[in-house]
Amino acid sequence: MGNLAPARWSLSAAVALTAALTAGAGRADAADLPIIGGGSGIVIANTTECTLTTIGHDDAGRLVGLTAGHCGEPGQSVLSETDPNAGVLGRVAASNHDLDYAVIEFDPDRVAPSDRVGSVSITAVGGPARFPATVCKKGRTTGTNCGVVWGDVFASGTETWTQMCVLPGDSGAPVVAGSTLVGMVNAYLGVGCVGPEVGTTMAAIAADLDATHGVGAGFQPARGADQGVPAAGGS
CATH class of the missing domain: 2.40.10.10 (Trypsin-like serine proteases)
Structure with missing residues (x-):
């Protein structure tokens, strides 16, 4: 199940994107x-x-x-x-x-x-994480894991590359530094969880x-x- 994520222009000068992540009436009782x-x-x-x-x-x-x-x-x-x-x-x-x-x-x-x-909470939205910080993500496929931040490899102003494990279905997963949301998972390069993961920063999304x-x-x-x-x- 799931669609392939389209390669974005800032990735075209890098290696090929080999996989993308996809991955009536209201109820009376709020519980x-x-x-x-x-x-x-x-x-x-x-x-x-x-x-x-x-x-x-x-x-x-x-x-x-x-x-x-x-x-x-x-x-x-x-x-x-x-x-x-x-x-x-x-x-x-x-x-x-x-x-x-x-x-x-x-x-x-x-x-x-x-x-x-689960173990990931979001209490604020913040700016991009930068090398050598560690960030974590919560995906519906691979759960919670963390990795080092490589940064905005192509200086696009919108992306952060990390070394987190992501697989199809993790698309959209929150990327957090502590409880601050700094980005989302969009794609990965390589095979399986070898990485790296590529995601859009929340700063770019919020501004747009x-x-x-x-x-x-x-x-x-x-x-x-x-x-x-x-x-x-x-x-």
């Missing part, structure tokens, strides 16, 4: 709502398995989330991988293929947003969202209770 946060497995258009980067609110008060842009197109449905019977939780509102991120508008009556999934003045502009992460929810496919 039954699916808990969704950065690192949760999601299914887009009933076919593509990806990972939610984060969930929160934009400056218009909408409940929104982010994932990789190659995971879905505007209008496509979004379901919880771990609770598919909950039905459609939201839809893709916008997809930017240059920066490879998508915005999801969730139905607040059908989702319980969380700032923590704010410039569009659309769904997701002014994004702030949710400050929900610590749910400790495991992501599908990994610990």
Whole structure:
């Protein structure tokens, strides 16, 4: 399952991209709502398995989330991988293929947003991590792991390369420094978990969202209770 991530222009001068990552009425009882946060497995258009980067609110008060842009197109449905019977939780509102991120508008009556999934919590959005920092990610396929930051290899101003293990389905996974969201997983080079991983910085995504003045502009992460929810496919 899943689509191949398109190679982005800043990678074309490097090695070939050998794999890409894909990877009705509201419920009456809030306790039954699916808990969704950065690192949760999601299914887009009933076919593509990806990972939610984060969930929160934009400056218009909408409940929104982010994932990789190659995971879905505007209008496509979004379901919880771990609770598919909950039905459609939201839809893709916008997809930017240059920066490879998508915005999801969730139905607040059908989702319980969380700032923590498993061992990864997101309390803030920050600038790009730089060498030799270590960052971690939470993907629906490979779970939680960490690696050294190589930095913006081609000085694109939008990317960070790391040595984290990622596989198909980890697309969109949050990249965190502590509890600060600094990027998302978009692609990997090489074979399997040999790496490196390539991702878009949250600084670039946030700036683009704010410039569009659309769904997701002014994004702030949710400050929900610590749910400790495991992501599908990994610990």
